[in-house]
Amino acid sequence: MKFKKDHVTIKELPEEERPREKMIRFGAERVSNAELLAIIIRTGSRRESAIALAEKILSKAESLRELPLLTIEELMELNGVGLAKGVQIKAALELGRRMASSIKQEDKNVSSPKDVADYLMEEMRYYQKEYFKVILLNTKNQIISTELISIGSLNSSIVHPREIFSVAIKKVSASVILVHNHPSGDPTPSREDIEVTKRIIQAGDIIGITVLDHMIIGEGRYYSFREGGLI
Structure with a gap:
């Protein structure tokens, strides 16, 4: 039985609405939190796009401030987030933290x-x-x-x-x-x-x-x- 898709993938969006293309064209400051996170995780799941999955991750964190506090295990509790995506998210957040405190x-x-x-x-x-x-x-x-x-x-x-x-x-x-x-x-x-x-x-x-x-x-x-x- 062929799985019936119930969402629009990022590739099916108009080019100007795709997170990566939007960031290249307008700059990172014009991209939403969910779109930035979607760029990091790259793909969604069979049932939802990367943007929808990113929104679900941000919702679990309750606020952007709380996102770095989620463990890899907590991220993996969400359908569509496996070990690889969990590690990608944590690595990106840790890199941002280190950059912010990188003054010698x-x-x-x-x-x-x-x-x-x-x-x-x-x-x-x-x-x-x-x-x-x-x-x-x-x-x-x-x-x-x-x-x-x-x-x-x-x-x-x-x-x-x-x-x-x-x-x-x-x-x-x-x-x-x-x-x-x-x-x-x-x-x-x-x-x-x-x-x-x-x-x-x-x-x-x-x-x-x-x-x-x-x-x-x-x-x-x-x-x-x-x-x-x-x-």
Whole structure:
């Protein structure tokens, strides 16, 4: 029995509506999220086009922000997504993430909160738990390294000044910048954030290592304690 097709394939679309041709002609910025994803997965299934399958994948993720969080196994739960397509999608997302955070630490000079946001935003905005990191700087405000201090629960991180300054002393840091994320997407500091920051600043003053700022990363937004007058 011949299978009856109930969808239009990409090849059957007018050329100007095909994702790849559309991107070549008008540029990537004129192509929708589903069309970009369809270009990556290349083919659909017997029952749906690559665009329809891409739309289903985006629907499963609920938002573009959540797409990188889907595992290969979760992608494969969708009809039409096998191991090969799942790996293709994850590889493309990982490449994008690495490109966004590809600035060499040794060449990076921090002169403003925006520099910190540009450096860590794309990496930290997708975390589903609170990650507390510290950027270690030399006397010229160049990054020595970025260290992960703790991983907390959904809405709180646990950090102690000794964990921060032990690594800062070991790497001969002149100053530090504290950075953590809010999985909710709202970077507004909590009372706990403010109290912890005060304790860390006091400890730094005693040791002789300056806390330049505390940055909270949200969904495409950030909060700087220095800009907010809290430091």
